Structures are given as structure tokens and as C-alpha cells.
Amino acid sequence: MSQISFHSPVGELSIAEDEGFIVSVDWGWGSIQEETPLLQEAKKQFDAYFDGQLKQFNLPIRPFGTAYQLKVWKALQTIPFGETRSYQELAQIAGGSPRSIGGANGANPIPLIIPCHRVIGKSDLGGYSGGEGIETKEYLLNMEKLFR
Structure with a gap:
């Protein structure tokens, strides 16, 4: 590797x-x-x-996970740059519950390319396990809004 x-x-x-x-x-x-x-x-x-010049990564990826995680990660890749979806909306697409979506997001081995930061809660941003946590998620969402 x-x-x-x-x-x-x-x-x-x-x-x-x-x-x-x-x-x-x-x-x-x-x-x-x-x-x-x-x-x-x-x-x-x-x-x-x-730099705001790329809206979608174009790289060959191979995330390792369960069949359910792979389904959730595939759904995450459909969320456009600068937009968000709720855990509930993603659960309706990928199946499961908002909690299981959160678990799959937390296990995402290829963050940013698979944009788990674009999933938010109903009343707040939800969690984020990358970088400095919620501060990193806020930065990424604000950056994408700015460059949208």
C-alpha cells in the first residue's frame, strides 16, 4: 500500500x-x-x-465495509457539492435508520471523497469524526457554500 x-x-x-x-x-x-x-x-x-475549483472527485475508490455501509457510502456520493441531506433523508434512500446512517458515516474510510460531512441532523449539524470534529464539518460545509 x-x-x-x-x-x-x-x-x-x-x-x-x-x-x-x-x-x-x-x-x-x-x-x-x-x-x-x-x-x-x-x-x-x-x-x-x-480552492473551490473541483465540485466532485474523480478517483477510483475501493472502500472496505459491510454491504450496508457500502450502500450508505454510495448514497453519500450522490449529495451534490454545497448541499446537505439529513440522516433521515439518507435512511430513506439507503435503508436503515438515522442512527445506522450515523454509524456508517462514522466508519467511512474515505472522507471528503465520500462526503459524509454533507449529512446533518434535523436540528443541528450532527457529529463528525474527522479532523477537529464539528469545527471541521462546519468549515467544509461553509467552504462548499461559498464556492457553490
Whole structure:
């Protein structure tokens, strides 16, 4: 598995590739750094995303999870840049309950590319396990609104 790390507006990010697919995006600096053409392209797309020039990532991904998680993550990818959906709305699309949607979101191995930050609660933003938590979610949602 190859990985690169870089600085972003939401902190240090590490992207990992395995067999030609992006398999994870993690907060923090990875211990092993090995660039590949795919990881270089991913970094380029992340830079464009944070500059407001990219609205949807175009990268081969392979998230590892249960059949239900994969269904939820696929539904997340249909939420347009700058828009949100509630946990309840996503449960109507992917099945399950708002709580199970939250669990699948929290287990998302490829955040930002699979935009789990676009899922909100009925009366608040809900949770977020990436970066600085809810502050990172707020930043991402506000950034996308600004560049929409």
C-alpha cells in the first residue's frame, strides 16, 4: 500500500492507495510516504477541491465495509457539492435508520471523497469524526457554500 500526506485547510491529510484504488483518507501525517501517479492525482484534486475549483472527485475508490455501509457510502456520493441531506433523508434512500446512517458515516474510510460531512441532523449539524470534529464539518460545509 502506498501513501502520501499533505497539509490542507482542515489539517494534515494522508491518502492511501492499494492496487490502483484510493482506500483511505485519514487525518494526520502517515509514517510511510510513497508517491504514485494516482496519489499525485488525488493530491491535485484535493488542492482543487479546497480552492473551490473541483465540485466532485474523480478517483477510483475501493472502500472496505459491510454491504450496508457500502450502500450508505454510495448514497453519500450522490449529495451534490454545497448541499446537505439529513440522516433521515439518507435512511430513506439507503435503508436503515438515522442512527445506522450515523454509524456508517462514522466508519467511512474515505472522507471528503465520500462526503459524509454533507449529512446533518434535523436540528443541528450532527457529529463528525474527522479532523477537529464539528469545527471541521462546519468549515467544509461553509467552504462548499461559498464556492457553490
